[in-house]
Amino acid sequence: MFKTFAFAATALTLAAGSAFAAPSDDARTHFQAIASGDTQIVMRAYADQAQLNWVGGPLDGTYATTDAIRGTWEKFGKAVGPLKLTIGSIEESANPKGSTVSANVVFEGKMPIKVRYVLTYREGKIVSETWQIDPKLNVALAATAETAGKTATY
Template sequence: MKTLFAAIAILSAGASTALAGPAGDMAKAHIEAIAKGDSAAVTAAYAPSATLHWVGGPLDGTYTGPEIAATWAKFAKAQTGLKATVVEMRESMNPKGATVVADVVFANDNKIPVRYVMLFRDGKLTDEIWQIDPTLAK
């Protein structure tokens, strides 16, 4: 009986990972827009008061307002032909908002491994942490 419950728990965990909620869908669309270099689509996801924390790499810093669009434009210009591979994604939701944590590897000739944390409120990205994480590229 314990084995049956363990199997159900494992299958349920796998099913919840495959069925992304609204924030997971928004996060996936955001990640794909970044990989495509579509700065307009990337910046359209943000709330007016959003903050982007970029940790590591040449764009390291904290950005708000128009700085966010400028940062993604620099990234898109420097990194073309990217493919995004989501290694893992977790979504947490309650009535006040949703958080998505994703391990993503963006790759062209180089690999850009990222631990990505996104906070959504009212369907908009309000806070974001893009952390270069070299352990993901292995």
């Protein structure tokens, strides 16, 4: 009986851990979904009233509905195809009301797209996203305990 209880407790702990991923992990998943052109995974990260601010490039603008955001990611995916993803520095700030993740990211296809990314999460969903194209952005892989021994290129 104890083995059954221990197994159930372990399974519950693992399930809870995966259900409550850190916002920086959610951001990495979001970036990878963008790079692979998986709009369905990209869209499940957004809250109902989310806003995407795209600064620079042909998609420059503010998108304030999930339909508008979906359309933007579909256009982007069709225009660039699958991309190689490199995540440089990534930082997370949090308090009880929400979290903000900022990152330097490069999406590489025909040409590199260097992006300064800022995502704001509330209740585990993106409520605000800023995609700032920055051709001069330096995206060096951060050597932290989290990334030591791992590559952040996907």
